[in-house]
Amino acid sequence: MTSPLSRLASLKIKLGALVGLSVLVTAVVATIGASHGVEPWLVIPVSVAVALIVTQVLATGMTAPLREMTIAAGGMARGDYRVRVSATGADEVAVLARAFNEMAADLADVDRHRRDLVANVSHELRTPAAALRAVLENMVDGVTPADQAGLASVLAQSERLSDLVTDLLALSRLDAGITPLGTDDVVVRTLIDQAVADLALTGRGVPVEVQVTPADLTVRGEPTRLQQAVTNLIDNAMRHTGAGGAVRVRARREDEATQPRWVLDVADDGPGIAPQDRDRIFARFGTASEGGTGIGLAITRWVAEIHGGRVEAIDPEPGRGGARLRLDLPVTPPTRTRLQTLPQAPISLQGNEIIAKQGASVPAKPILTPSPAIPATTPTTRPPRDASPPVIDGIFGRLWPDRDTPGRPRLLLAALGVGLLAAVILPNRTGGLATTLVLLAGAATLIAAPQRRTPKTVVCAVLGVGLALIPTLRAAPWLIPLSLLAGAVVAVVGLTPARSLTALIGSAVSWPLAGLRGLPWLGRMLTPTHGRRVNWALARTIALSAVLLLVYGALFASADAVMAHWISLLMPNLSIDSAVARAFVFAAVAGIVLAGVYIATNPIADAALTLPPGRPARHTWEWTAPTGIVIATYVAFIAAQASAWFGGHGYVERATGLTYAEYVHQGFGQLVVATALTLGVVGFASRRAPRGDSGDRLRLRLILGTLCLLTLLVAGSALWRMNLYQEAYGFTAPRLVVDTFEIWVAAVVLMVMAAGIRLHGRWIPRAAALTGAGLVLALGLMNPDAWVANRNLDLAATSGKFDADYLAGLSADAVPTLIARLPDSRARCVIGASSISRAPADDALEWNLGRSRARHTLAKAAWSQSDLVAACPSPASISRG
Structure with missing residues (x-):
């Protein structure tokens, strides 16, 4: 996917634009939300989420080439030079990517030449080495006499090996770029005659016809290199000319307007060169026939290019067959004192062969162009998706890997x-x-997310559905956030494998x-793929249909009052403030479900x-001493509780100066914290205690069992204290x-004791989380506000104290209880002060x-509004502490 910022030519500008646009979008979204009355707890997360999405969209593809280069470099280290990286855009990263692709192509070319070198040299060395060994073995065994003819045969094979080694050394000098170029006057006729004379010693017996025009043609050049090039051309022609044939060498001067040149044509009467092989024969090891290394003509091409010319295979002479090679050089070559790089012909793909471009050479400095074609045997590839992780993967590392998690568009649409x-x-x-409908819809989407169902997910689904019903069953507003928190815990347990x-x-x-x-x-x-076209086509169709529905609905509503009335019954309030609030709710809820x-x-x-x-x-003692101290403090506390229990109120007042109600209220919070901290002490001891033998395990069970x-x-004491306090001050x-x-903490302690039997407690965290959620569900189902009202009315009946203010603050859940148990006067007083009497009627x-x-x-009681607002009697009031 191309980055929207790909047209920018600088990475600094891209980063600046990315930060600026993200901040701008965040500020705009936050300002819109705040100016239309959206709560800050909804504005802040939605603004941050929108900023992250904008950043992700704008940053797409910015650093992908760097990650791909990292993967490709690892592949090159293992010998794979096929990988190419994305090189879109014009910034520094794109330039680096193109340079990397060029380097990869060059390395692939070098690696191919290396393999060709091993194959060709092995083939060329094998034949003379085998022949030389056979002759020598025959001489040693007496099969062949060690006479002049036999020694001549040995000498011929050794010379062939020597020629091959010389060619390889010459090639290594070319690759190293250490061959100097020193120009001098060279007489072309003398150059050709010397080459013919040297080749005559090989005994091939092929006649050579030489013609130079003008006869005294003299040029500038490096004599040794020119001698080498001409010798290679004539030798190549003699190799391919059979008995009765001849080699024709023609040299002439051509005075062009731009630069005087001289041309040397070498023709033979051999089988000729196929047009598709004419360029390949000048590549290293590019011989088109048997009996050569393919190095000589590569050296000839190099000599031609360092002199500013070229060598090529052209059509045969008119009326003749065979091959004709042409050396085309300037009379005065450019001054070059040192070879900077070994010329290579750019390659192209024709069938399964690598063909060199005629007369082309690779410059010393690389040009950032698209990568050259790669042979069919080593196709160009891109790094696999899972090998090119996004930047975010580096933030979370191995803690939270994303191994190309498959997208599920249906769940995305469900979350939306x-x-x-x-x-x-x-x-x-x-x-x-x-609220329940939204929670159930979200729970259904989450339940559909796991790939398989287990008993754990079934239990979590049942608990989640029960918690989602709480907002519909109970009117107490504090129960909704508590049930949402418990539902989130249930979802985490059900959706993840965490234990x-x-x-x-x-x-x-x-x-x-x-x-x-x-x-x-x-x-x-969100990236369209072939397998998702149908789904996204459906999504686009739904979106288009929704837009048309809104447009035509608005037009017809404005045209007809009855139509407008019908639409108002179906459609929510779409004022600007309401629309903004709904947009934030949509983003928040969809984001939570999608997460x-x-x-x-x-x-x-x-x-x-x-x-x-x-x-x-x-x-x-490293674990028993700390645990023992905790046990000792527990024993001391229980002893103090026992003395207060048996000593009664008088003993507590004499010892502490506190009333008994004040005494029990003082320590309840501390006891809750102490019992919760004890679970941490148990965890510490279980991790540090050795379990090597039965004695160690028995000691661990006894000590931790005592502590539990x-x-x-202590948990029972805390509950007892709270009960006494509520009896005194109200519920x-x-x-x-x-x-x-506190009941939940006691249940977890019981789980720990059960786990201590087998010293295996990996199941405890999940069980504790689900137990806590179950207690929240039980709390909601028991109608807590009605229970509190009942207990306070029981307390008022025994003590004579009645707290109308607190009872009026209870939710509508307590209203039936209050009306049923209170006298009419007090009931009207409490209900009249409550919010239920002034609340508007609920819609469906x-x-x-x-x-x-x-x-x-209230309808059955048939109280009028004047009855509800009548002055309350002056009841005795009790403090709620």
Whole structure:
């Protein structure tokens, strides 16, 4: 995917534009939300999420070439030179990517030549070496006499080996670029005659016809190199000319307008060169026939190019067959004192052969152009997707890898649908059926995310559905955030494989972080692919249909009053403030559900968050001493409790100066904290205690079992203290919640004791989380406000004290209880002061069982508004502490 900033020519400018646009979008979104009355707790996360999405979109492809280069460099280190990186754009990264591709192509070419060298040289060395060995073995065995003819044969094979080694040394000098070029006057006729005379010693017996025009043609050049080039051309022609044939050498001067040149044509009567092979014969090891290394003509091409000319195969002479090679050089070559690089012919792909471009050479300095073609045997590839991770992968590392997590467009559409549902039915409504519908829709989307069902996911689904019903069943507003928190814990347990306490905490934290971690995953889903065309075509169709519905609905509503009335019944309030609020609700709810889907499909690594096994202490006292101190303090506290129990109120007042109610209230919070901290002490001891033999295990069970029993006693004492305090000062919903928390801590302690039997407790964190969620569900189902009202009315009946202010502050859940148990005068006083008497009627999506029952009970009482606002009697009031 191309970056929207790809047209910018500087990476600095891109980064500046990225930061500026992200900040601008964030500021605009936050300003719009704040100016239209959206709550800050909704504005801030949505603004941050929008900024992250904008950053992800704008930064797409900016650093992809760098990551691809890292992967490609690793492949090159292993000998794979096929990989090419993306090189779009015009910034520094794109320039580097093109240079990298050029380097990769050059390295691939060098590697191919290296393999060709091994293959060709092995082939060429094998023949003379085998022949030489055979002759020598025959001489040693007496099969062939060691006479002049035999020694001549040995000498011929050794000379062939020597020629091959000389060619290889010459090639190595060319590659090293160490051959100097010193020009001098060269007589062309003398140059050719010397080459013919040297080749006559080889005994080939092929006649050579020489013609030079003018006869005294003299040129400038490096004599040794020119001699080498001409000798190679004539030798090549003699090799391919059979008996009865001849080699024709023609040299002439051509005075061109730009630069005088001289041309040397060497023709033979051999089989000729096919047109498709004419360029290849000048490449290294590019021989088109048997019996040569393919190095001589490559050297000839190099000599021609350092003199500013070229060598090529041209059509045969008119009326003749065979091959004709032409050396075309300037009379006065350019001054070059040192070879900078070995010329190579750029390559192109024709069939399965590598063909050199005629007369071309590679310059000393690279030019950033698209990579040359690669042979069919080594095709160009791109780094695999999982080998080119996004930048975000570097932030989370191995803790939370994303191994190309497959996108699931249906779940994306479902999350967007939940967000749209929330935007339509939640704003401007109190908790009720609408809240439950959104929660159930979100829960259904999350339940569909895991790839397989397990008993754990079934239990979590049941708990989640029950918690989602709380906003519809109960009117107490404090129950909704508590049930949402418990539902989030249930979702984390059900969607992730986390088992340890640290892994569960990390998985819970990963939910909001999924908004950042899941951006690459979201980007992959939003990128159209062949397999998703149908889904996205459906999405586009739905979007287009929705737009047309809105346009035509608005037109017809403005044209007809009845139509407008019907639409108003179906459509929510679409004022500017309402539309902005709905947009924020849509983004928040859809983002939360989509983040949950991501942690279900790609949960954070459990092993990375789980603490390693504890190292057993070398000495027993290292863990028994701290644990023993805690046990001692528990024993002392229980003894103090026993003395207060048996000594009674008088002993407490004499010893502390506090009333008994003040005494029990003073320590409840500390006892709750102490029992919770004890779980940490148990965890420390279980990690440090050795378990090597039965004695160690028995000691661990006894000490931790004692500590857990004492903790249960303290938890019971805390609950007893709270009960005494509430009997004195009254019952409230927060105190009921604290009681529930202490019961949950006691349940976890019981789990620890059960795990101590087998010294295996990996199941405890999950069980504790689900137990806590179950207690929240039980708390909601028990109708806590009605329970609190009942207990306070019982207390008022025995003490004569009645707190109308607190009872009036209870939710509508308590109204049926209050009307049923209070006298009419007091009931009218309490209900008249409560919010239910002034609350507007609920619509269908706002329906709530608690409010519905309260209104039904009020309707049966048939109280008028004047009855509800009548002055209350002056009751005795009790403090709620």
